[in-house]
Amino acid sequence: GQQVMQIPQYQHVQEGEDFTTYCNSSTTLSNIQWYKQRPGGHPVFLIQLVKSGEVKKQKRLTFQFGEAKKNSSLHITATQTTDVGTYFCAGRKGTYKYIFGTGTRLKVLA
Amino acid sequence: DVKVTQSSRYLVKRTGEKVFLECVQDMDHENMFWYRQDPGLGLRLIYFSYDVKMKEKGDIPEGYSVSREKKERFSLILESASTNQTSMYLCASSLTGGGWSNQPQHFGDGTRLSIL
Numbered sequence: 001g002q003q004v005m006q007i008p009q010y011q012h013v014q015e016g017e018d019f020t021t022y023c024n025s026s027t028t029l030s031n032i033q034w035y036k037q038r039p040g041g042h043p044v045f046l047i048q049l050v051k052s053g054e055v056k057k058q059k060r061l062t063f064q065f066g067e068a069k070k071n072s073s074l075h076i077t078a079t080q081t082t083d084v085g086t087y088f089c090a091g092r093k094g095t096y097k098y099i100f101g102t103g104t105r106l107k108v109l110a
Numbered sequence: 111d112v113k114v115t116q117s118s119r120y121l122v123k124r125t126g127e128k129v130f131l132e133c134v135q136d137m138d139h140e141n142m143f144w145y146r147q148d149p150g151l152g153l154r155l156i157y158f159s160y161d162v163k164m165k166e167k168g169d170i171p172e173g174y175s176v177s178r179e180k181k182e183r184f185s186l187i188l189e190s191a192s193t194n195q196t197s198m199y200l201c202a203s204s205l206t207g208g209g210w211s212n213q214p215q216h217f218g219d220g221t222r223l224s225i226l
Contacts, residue, residue: 096206
């Protein structure tokens with residue numbers, strides 16, 4: 001079946017370093033959403049990308065959607081301890097169904 | 111603020127038992143979803159519902175069924191629990207957006223289910 005893979009699975013960074021997670025789909029996606037799950041918490045919606053090649057920013061976070069709409073990335077500039085958590089991408093397949101990526105767990109060392 | 115409430119935070123059941131997980135949302139959302147979350151596998155969709163009494167299979171429906179008799183409530187049923195169904199179960203809800211734009215999913219806090 002369709003898969004959405006994320007790399008890396010884990011990332012440890014020093015506070016102040018940059019971080020990037022990549023999301024790759026085997027098929028074209030209608031749109032893509034990104035979620036953050038803090039340790040012990042539930043996934044919380046961050047942003048949605050719809051257009052081919054789209055780039056959106058939220059403060060230190062930059063989200064990109066690939067030209068072929070099969071991949072996406074999330075880049076965090078100058079990580080802080082508050083960025084700790086697992087980041088998931090979710091690609092829309094069909095009207096209601098989203099396929100979630102495997103997630104990237106970020107640890108930030110102070 | 112959207113509130114998605116799952117009936118139990120932790121649950122321990124025995125192999126072969128019939129298990130009910132309940133989810134209620136308070137924002138009149140059309141869509142509701144059940145996922146299971148396992149380390150290294152992300153969130154996998156079990157079932158979803160886009161209207162009362164309507165349901166569709168997700169990617170891993172085997173061993174599960176669902177019920178949606180009222181708009182605000184979506185139940186996940188493990189017909190005969192097995193140890194490989196030990197997992198974190200997450201419920202989510204969303205509005206139906208128009209065109210290419212879909213609304214974000216709002217998640218409950220999850221139920222950590224252990225099958226002994």
